[in-house]
Amino acid sequence: MVRSSIFCLALLGVLACEEAPLAPLADPLEVYYPLELNQPTYFQVDSVILVRAVGGVRYDSSSTEARETLVETFVGGDGSTYYRGERWERRNESAPFQFKQTFTVHRDGSSLVRSEDNLTFTKLVSPLREGVNWDGNRGFDDSRQVFVGGELLDVYEGWNYRYLNTDTAVDLRTGLQVDSVVVVRQADVTDNLVEYRVAYEWYAPGIGLVERFVDARHSQCINTQSNCDELSWDEKADKGYIIRQTFLRRD
Structure with a gap:
C-alpha cells in the first residue's frame, strides 16, 4: 500500500493543500536478505568433521573462503520469481575459486526460502519480532539423515526456528563490528549423554x-564407558561436524 502525506502552500493568500505520495516502506525480509x-x-568458512580412525576419532579441520552470488532469475511453476545463486570456494587468497554448488532463493508470501543440496529451508519470516517462531525445515522430513564423515547423522531433527533478538550489536570473529543483527535460533542447545546440538544464524540489514x-x-x-557424563564432547563424540561461516565483505 502506498502511503501519502498532505502538504499545504500559501499561494496568493489562499491555502492550497494536496496529497504527495511517499515511498513505500522497505520490505524487512529483503532488507535482511537482499535479493540483488x-x-x-x-x-570465511571454518569446519571440523569427525572421522572414525584406527584407535579413535579424528577431527579433520579446514578453512575456506566462499563467494555467493545471485546470478539470474526465473519464474517457477508456482508463478514465483526465483533467484538462482552460485557458491564458489577457495582454500586461500592465492588459489582460484572453484564452483561448489548452486542454490535458489525466493519469496513465499511472508517467508524467505532458500533451497540447496535438495533441502529447502525457510530462513526468515514476517514479522521480524522477538519470540516469533516457525518450522524452518518444513520443506523436508527433518528426521532424514545426512552423510557426514562417512557416517549417517540426523542433523535437523527437532529444530525450532525463532527470533531471539531483532536488534543487537555483535563483533564478528573476522573483526567486523555490526551495529544491528537479527538473531535466528534454529536449534536450541541439546546436551545429553548421546547428542550435542546447537544452530543459529545472524542477519544484518543491507548485507x-x-x-x-x-x-x-x-x-x-x-x-x-561408565563415566560418559564426566567427559567433554571433544573427548566422547564419535561422529558429527562443526561449521562456522562468517561474513567478510561484499563487492
Missing part, C-alpha cells in the same frame, strides 16, 4: 547473512 543480482558476498553456526555431534560412549 551480481553482488558477490564473501565468507544478509553475517554468521552461521552449527555444532551437531553424537556419541555412543554410554554403551562403552
